[in-house]
Amino acid sequence: MEYINKFSKWLGEGNYWILHVFVIVAIMLVAALVAKIILARLVKRAESSRNLWDDALLGALQRPLNWLIWLIGLTMAAQIAAEVSENTLLDIFAPARKVGVIVLITWFLVSFISRAEENFRSPDYTDEPVDETTVQAIAKLLRMSVFITALLVLLQSLGYSISGVLAFGGIGGIAVGFAAKDLLANFFGGLMIFMDRPFSVGDWVRSPDQEIEGTVEDIGWRLTRIRTFDKRPLYIPNSTFTHISLENPSRMSNRRIKETIGVRYDDAARLPAIVEQVKEYLQQHPEIDHNQILMVNFNAFAAYSLDFFIYTFTKTTDWKTYHEIKQGVLFDILAIIEKNGAECAFPTSTVHVPDGLKLTGQGDKVAS
Numbered sequence: 001m002e003y004i005n006k007f008s009k010w011l012g013e014g015n016y017w018i019l020h021v022f023v024i025v026a027i028m029l030v031a032a033l034v035a036k037i038i039l040a041r042l043v044k045r046a047e048s049s050r051n052l053w054d055d056a057l058l059g060a061l062q063r064p065l066n067w068l069i070w071l072i073g074l075t076m077a078a079q080i081a082a083e084v085s086e087n088t089l090l091d092i093f094a095p096a097r098k099v100g101v102i103v104l105i106t107w108f109l110v111s112f113i114s115r116a117e118e119n120f121r122s123p124d125y126t127d128e129p130v131d132e133t134t135v136q137a138i139a140k141l142l143r144m145s146v147f148i149t150a151l152l153v154l155l156q157s158l159g160y161s162i163s164g165v166l167a168f169g170g171i172g173g174i175a176v177g178f179a180a181k182d183l184l185a186n187f188f189g190g191l192m193i194f195m196d197r198p199f200s201v202g203d204w205v206r207s208p209d210q211e212i213e214g215t216v217e218d219i220g221w222r223l224t225r226i227r228t229f230d231k232r233p234l235y236i237p238n239s240t241f242t243h244i245s246l247e248n249p250s251r252m253s254n255r256r257i258k259e260t261i262g263v264r265y266d267d268a269a270r271l272p273a274i275v276e277q278v279k280e281y282l283q284q285h286p287e288i289d290h291n292q293i294l295m296v297n298f299n300a301f302a303a304y305s306l307d308f309f310i311y312t313f314t315k316t317t318d319w320k321t322y323h324e325i326k327q328g329v330l331f332d333i334l335a336i337i338e339k340n341g342a343e344c345a346f347p348t349s350t351v352h353v354p355d356g357l358k359l360t361g362q363g364d365k366v367a368s
Helices: 002-012 016-047 052-085 090-121 132-157 162-179 181-196 238-242 265-284 319-339
Strands: 204-207 212-219 223-227 233-237 255-263 295-301 306-314
Touching: 016 052, 052 090, 090 132, 132 212, 181 212, 181 223, 181 233, 181 238, 212 233, 223 238, 233 238, 255 265, 255 319, 265 295, 265 306, 265 319, 306 319
Parallel strands: none
Antiparallel strands: 204 212, 212 223, 223 233, 255 306, 295 306
C-alpha cells in the first residue's frame, strides 16, 4: 500500500506523461504482434493459391507495415516526452513522421511491383508464357513513376513548392538535354525497343553490320546486355539499335537443310533412282515440315562428280535438335547411295598413257 501511495504521489507531481508513453509503447508492441500474426496466416493461405496478386501484395506489405507501426508509436511517444521537457526537437517529429510514412509507402509500392513482376515471369502463376520484355518495361515504368511521385510528395510535405520545382526542371531540362544527348538517345532507343520489340529477353540476335551475336539477357533504359556464345557479357548502348540491321534467328519458323551431294561419274545410270528414293525418304520423314518447299534434284556436272542437292526444312527450330535430325538425314542418304551400288565421289585424277608407251620393270629402259 505504501508503494501505491508513493507512486500516486509521484504521478501527482506531473509525471503522467511517462504513463502515457508506456501505454503507447505497449499498444505499439501489441499492434506489431497482431499484425505479424495476421499477415503470417494470410501469407500461408495465399501460398496455397495461384493468384499472383495476393502473394505479391502480402509479401510486400510485411516489413513496411511493421516499420510503420514502430514509426508512428515511437514518434508519438517521443513527441509527448519533448512536450513535457519543452525540447526544441518538438518541431521535427511531425515532419519526420510524414517523411517516414512516404518512404515506407514507396518501399511497399516498389516491393509490390517487383514481386508482381517476378510472379508474372514465373510458370508457377501463369499457364501461358508471358513476354518478359513487356513485363520488365512496364515494371520499370511503374517503379520510375513511384519514385518521381514520392519525391514530389516529399518535397511538398517539407514545404517546398512543386510548381517551382517543375518550372526549374523545365528550364534546366533544356541544358541537361544538350549535355546528356547521348544518354537521352539511349533512353529513347530503349523506348523504341520496348515499343517495336525487335527482340525480347532470351532471344538469339546478331547483326551483319557489327560484331554482335548472342543471347539477350537484359534490356535496360540505357544499355542492353547480350551474352555471347563464349559466355562473355556484351553491353550495347540502346541508341546503336536505331541505325544497324539486326537479325533475330530465335523467331525463325523452321530450320533449313541445304546440302549438295556428289556421286561418281561411273554411277550415272544409278543417279535417277537415288534422287527419287531420297525424295521419297524426305517426304515420309516425321521431322521434316511437309508444308514447306522440298526439293531433291540433279544439279551439276562437277569436276569429278555428278551433284544433286537436297533442300528442305525441319519442324524444329532448336539448334541441338536440328543438328541431330540433319545428321540422321545425311546418314540415311548415304545408306541409300550405297544400297543402289553407288559411291560418293571424291577428288580423283586420271592419267592417259599414249599408245606405244610401255612401262618396264625396275632397271630396264623405257622403249618406245
